Amino acid sequence: MSTPVEIFDTTLRDGLQVEGVTATVEDKLRIAEQLDHLGVHFIEGGWPGANPKDIEFFARAATDLSLTTSTFVAFGSTRRPRGKVDEDQTLQHLLDANTSAVCIVAKSSDDHVTEALKTTLDEGSAMIADSVEFLLAHDRQVLVDMEHFFDGFKANPEFSFRALEAAVVKGASHVVLCDTNGGSLPHEVEDIVRQVHAHVGNDVVIGIHCHDDTGCAVANSMAAVRGGARHVQGTLNGLGERTGNANLTSIIPNLQLKQDYTCLPEGRIERLTVVSHRVAETLNRAVDPQAPYVGSSAFAHKAGLHVSAIARAKDAYEHVDPAAVGNGTRFVVSEMAGRATIQMKADDLGIELDGPAINGVIDDLKRLEHEGYHFEAADASLELLMRRAAGWQHDFFEVESMRLITDELGDVFNTEATVKVRVGDERHVFTAEGNGPVNAIDTALRRAVGRAYPALADIHLTDYKVRILDGGEATGAVTRVLLTATNGERDWTTIGVSANIIEASWRALEDSVVYGLLHAPS
Ligand SMILES: CC(=O)SCCNC(=O)CCNC(=O)[C@H](O)C(C)(C)COP(=O)(O)OP(=O)(O)OC[C@H]1O[C@@H](n2cnc3c(N)ncnc32)[C@H](O)[C@@H]1OP(=O)(O)O
């Protein structure tokens, strides 16, 4: 039978301690719902009383949040040095938050007691004992985060054990060993957790809380589980103070898919990718594409040899089935593609390509990417290139000529485009002004062909990105333009590359319009 390991998510507390990220009360409520949907055991909501936002959040959570799987936790600290528990504001705020469980941070390193708190070791241990006793007397489940545990233990294990005992003896349900500065390494963590386990036995759940300052937070958390920890604290996508907290989106599958531990209820680990992305979206911070398990590139294959092998054996270059975490396999078409990649892409798009056509696509791709094209980022241009290789030519319109004029009138620049276009047997000449050259050409082209293709009215450009490819050439540099468009049902991106920014823009624009007409809803 597999061993249960509790997951304690602190995205809403420690996760928000990273610079550059903030969340509204509404955001925090939405994230808590997502964490419950994922099925973590504990959701730490924040520090009630620390700021008005967290006060409002805990008040709203009591009425607006209905959790079905997770236990909601308020975070705070032990009482202040030389203070009384029943007069301590932090402890009072914890009670006011009205959660069934609370987590308090306690100093477990002698140095921090004497230097940061400026008090004695006796008082340091009494602060823990009194606080646990007080909260328990008010019917709270008490988890204790033993701050700086590993650094403290290395310097003075006797005091760190004393701090632990103060919590355990008074009835804490969990003692969570924190690598607060994130400087420990996996072999140290495993060894120290083993010693703690031997010391406290199974009277209390041992937890682990790691930071990623050495890039080892995930490995350290797993080492702790090997050493006897059965409760792991971390955040989704590894958000957190400085370099981040231990990343639960890696730890959960590492424990549950690769070892005999159960972290989430049956059927929930498949929600990992979508929850990770929803939480990131809510915090306006995209998931790193290369994030293990949940990143968009986690199962994306670019090298021709890899794709060729996967076509023959699905798991040839995948360490787990992506579906197990709700992710999926993707094939990236680029200059590194071989025949297998192009064949799979053609099958996906329903384009019939024979051997010579596949070779033609590969030759075009490699040549164009060498010139600066980047087809991974331009799905629509890639599809058009493959269709052309299959012998297709669009007959929506034919551009006879195009002229652009820009005048400076006082401080104002005016741009005007004239396009001459054939649509079937008809010839159209249209002029349009725009707030820049691309806008002027786009408007003139739409006027010229719009009557024949009403679907064009639903196509809107949503993004226009320009990148200089060889900065050394200054204003003579090659320019790459990426245009993203939508018709409300699908989005697509096209590309153009040229030393002339207008030409690069036009290539991307023409592909964009052609692709939009080709896929216009019927
Ligand atoms: C390792 C961690 O990440 S723990 C979580 C840390 N999170 C945060 O700090 C975010 C929220 N914090 C805050 O809003 C504020 O710091 C507050 C409201 C908690 C405290 O604010 P202030 O009272 O102004 O104190 P300040 O921020 O300067 O912190 C120092 C005080 O905390 C006390 N303190 C620090 N750690 C502890 C502890 N583990 N137990 C009890 N008291 C503690 C110090 O003794 C000091 O008190 P003193 O000024 O009476 O000597």
Ligand SMILES: CC(=O)C(=O)O
């Ligand atoms: C408690 C906590 O966040 C830490 O020690 O890192």
